Amino acid sequence: MDLTTLNRRTTSGLLDDRIALASAPALDAHVYEELAHDRSALVRHVLAENDDVPRDVLVELVEAEPDLVDVVALRPEAPAELKEPLPVTEHSPESIDVYCADRGACPSVRVGLQEARSTYASETLGEAYRRLTSR
Structure with a gap:
């Protein structure tokens, strides 16, 4: 067309x-x-x-x-700022990987976010990212 x-x-x-x-x-x-x-x-x-x-x-x-x-x-392509307020458990592994790439996160932060995703924690993606990067 x-x-x-x-x-x-x-x-x-x-x-x-x-x-x-x-x-x-x-x-x-x-x-x-x-x-x-x-x-x-x-x-x-x-x-x-x-x-x-x-x-x-x-x-x-x-x-x-x-x-x-x-x-x-929840879309993997969404900008990081839009992803941060949602619970980390609602994001797909692909969405978290794109988020980490957008943020320039090191591999250990990516692994930490993937682990947080599977824990059923109530923290948002942004909170989990700040927790992992403030160490």
Whole structure:
């Protein structure tokens, strides 16, 4: 599908088209940016769950709709700042690895966060990171 058709469907009145685009893989970043500001909460929620949405669009999405932070924050691609308030136990191993790379964490901190993830502790990812890096 060409970019003109995608743009038309992104801004069309057809909810089904916009939902389909929000879940589609490997679209132009511009299409994802448009969908991040869609008038439908359902479209924005579907977009928040799409693994192909670029990091900067995830940030835009949360800025446009703060209620989506819990959905976006669990995504491995989410920026570290969005991940920190959630419990460490809710993050996937991949999400923690990306978080550690974003923070420039040493291997022992990465291992410590992975261990914290499996302990069912009530601390947030940010709290666990600060505990492990304050030693």
